Amino acid sequence: MIAKTPTPPYYAVIFSSTRTEGDNGYSKMADKMVDLAKEQDGFLGVESARNELGITVSYWRDLNAIKKWKDNAAHSIAREKGRNGWYRSFKTRIAKVERDYEFEK
């Protein structure tokens, strides 16, 4: 659900995507990548939702943690499969979270 991130600053990777038709192993790989991301040093949390558009925001301590996750071998293979099959289009944005505020009933 809503990620419990620390006090800013920290980083967000906003990944917005549209999918091709059919699952074709996508959901299983997506779950696996979330599990793997959670094990990485500097990982702070992840939020995900999908309708026609999918948005996954992962949160990281710093740019170095993001770079190491990008270079992770299993993640690189998954991204390659994404480009070759699962995704019709995507856009990745690397952003520095400067402040946040929250509400809970």
Added chain:
Amino acid sequence: MIAKTPTPPYYAVIFSSTRTEGDNGYSKMADKMVDLAKEQDGFLGVESARNELGITVSYWRDLNAIKKWKDNAAHSIAREKGRNGWYRSFKTRIAKVERDYEFEK
């Protein structure tokens, strides 16, 4: 769909939320707020998806444009209604997009 934003830097407002039961006028107001946001100076685009968790990311030219949208009267009323009824919880993160890259088949 995926927002066509300019070359960074620009700002993202990442709004993650969980809803209370029932629509109660929420969808109509959400559409209205997106229409209104699009008219604001400095608005660059918006992306939205919802399952159990909803994620709306709006993109803005700078912090001043975000502040003006926050102070918009109709938007302030909508936010108040959100806290009083539509949302169970939310978290807003203000983030500076430092770089982005995209893919399209």
